Amino acid sequence: MHITAKVDYAVRTLVEIAKGQPDSVKADAIVAAQDIPPKVLESVVADLRKGDLVISRRGPDGGYRLARPAAEISIANVIRAVEGPLASVRGQRPEDVSYTGAAEPLQRVWIGLRVNIRSVLERVTIADIAHDLLPSFLDELLHDPDAWTRRPRPAGGLVTGASAGPTSGEWRDLDQPDI
Numbered sequence: 001m002h003i004t005a006k007v008d009y010a011v012r013t014l015v016e017i018a019k020g021q022p023d024s025v026k027a028d029a030i031v032a033a034q035d036i037p038p039k040v041l042e043s044v045v046a047d048l049r050k051g052d053l054v055i056s057r058r059g060p061d062g063g064y065r066l067a068r069p070a071a072e073i074s075i076a077n078v079i080r081a082v083e084g085p086l087a088s089v090r091g092q093r094p095e096d097v098s099y100t101g102a103a104e105p106l107q108r109v110w111i112g113l114r115v116n117i118r119s120v121l122e123r124v125t126i127a128d129i130a131h132d133l134l135p136s137f138l139d140e141l142l143h144d145p146d147a148w149t150r151r152p153r154p155a156g157g158l159v160t161g162a163s164a165g166p167t168s169g170e171w172r173d174l175d176q177p178d179i
Helices: 005-020 027-034 038-050 075-082 106-121 126-130 136-143
Strands: 054-057 063-066
Touching (some): 005 027, 005 038, 005 063, 005 075, 027 038, 027 063, 038 054, 038 075, 075 106
């Protein structure tokens, strides 16, 4: 799974707002605390407002507030507000794709992946992060030594395939670490 910069900024923005509650938090305070470029913050907050996660008020007493309690905003809610569905296959929901032949079981793999993503992201809230009280199930996952082990890249760090680049079969470097 690839966590975009926008999602990362959105979660960090909400955590800063949660820490500032019950007061409103000004944009410049979020920018300074989290080193988020001001224009990016504007874009992120617009998505968070559309997703009903943040409310804003202009003026000298203005700023940002959470639209509901931090304990009711999961990381999954944030990702959906900023990027859309947690898991998609070629822009479709996993239950809407189908395969034939030897690849027929692949749909179940994608749905299983979504279940596992949800099992973490829907259970961790902005309040959990803001107050450094992460759920115990996360500690159990993190105590597995394999959780901290990087997987090796394929030989030479190259992959091939129709989705690998602009032209089918063209080689490209992997710039993202394996998770």
